[in-house]
Amino acid sequence: MERREKDNPLAIRNTKILLERGADVNEQTTSRDYETALIAASLHGHTSLAETLLEKGADINAQADYCGTALIAASLQGHTSLAEILLKNGADIDAQAGEYGTALIAASYGGHTFLARILLEEGADVKAQAGQYGTALIAASNRGHTTVVEFLLEKGADIHTQAGCYGNALIAASTSGKRVIQPGVSAINRSCA
Numbered sequence: 001m002e003r004r005e006k007d008n009p010l011a012i013r014n015t016k017i018l019l020e021r022g023a024d025v026n027e028q029t030t031s032r033d034y035e036t037a038l039i040a041a042s043l044h045g046h047t048s049l050a051e052t053l054l055e056k057g058a059d060i061n062a063q064a065d066y067c068g069t070a071l072i073a074a075s076l077q078g079h080t081s082l083a084e085i086l087l088k089n090g091a092d093i094d095a096q097a098g099e100y101g102t103a104l105i106a107a108s109y110g111g112h113t114f115l116a117r118i119l120l121e122e123g124a125d126v127k128a129q130a131g132q133y134g135t136a137l138i139a140a141s142n143r144g145h146t147t148v149v150e151f152l153l154e155k156g157a158d159i160h161t162q163a164g165c166y167g168n169a170l171i172a173a174s175t176s177g178k179r180v181i182q183p184g185v186s187a188i189n190r191s192c193a
Contacts, residue, residue, distance in 0.1 A: 134164020
């Protein structure tokens with residue numbers, strides 16, 4: 001199911017004002033979640049704002065530490081329409097960056113089967129290895145997204161791939177979102193970073 005994307009007219013207006021006054025559309029910040037304006041807009045599903053930023057010259061494939069790229073950010077949150085716009089404007093479908101690694105891994109982590117299907121139809125590599133989860137199958141397995149797991153397996157994901165912080169899909173599924181940090185000490189709901 002696609003998440004409803006939302007636009008804030010005031011955000012678009014203010015963005016245009018700031019850009020007209022000399023703000024750098026590609027400036028990166030050290031903020032963990034909002035590394036560029038385009039990544040921030042993509043993470044929050046602000047389609048019109050993302051289009052405005054692209055019109056003003058935003059680097060569609062700019063990479064950052066956490067969300068990776070605008071396409072990865074949109075995929076993580078299930079913003080299908082925005083992801084399609086980014087792809088049509090030249091986003092690298094298999095760019096490897098950030099915690100989630102690729103757009104397909106991010107969509108799988110978020111449980112967004114419809115978006116994962118679109119990404120694969122557009123040429124995403126179902127066997128790509130990147131980010132802390134390693135593969136789309138490992139990410140979906142860890143997060144308990146059964147529909148995505150079954151879909152990825154149908155599309156050729158390798159059940160035996162060794163990658164990421166969980167090692168493989170079976171171990172990722174067996175942790176149910178938990179990770180043993182030290183023998184005998186469980187960190188409930190902690191990311192495997």
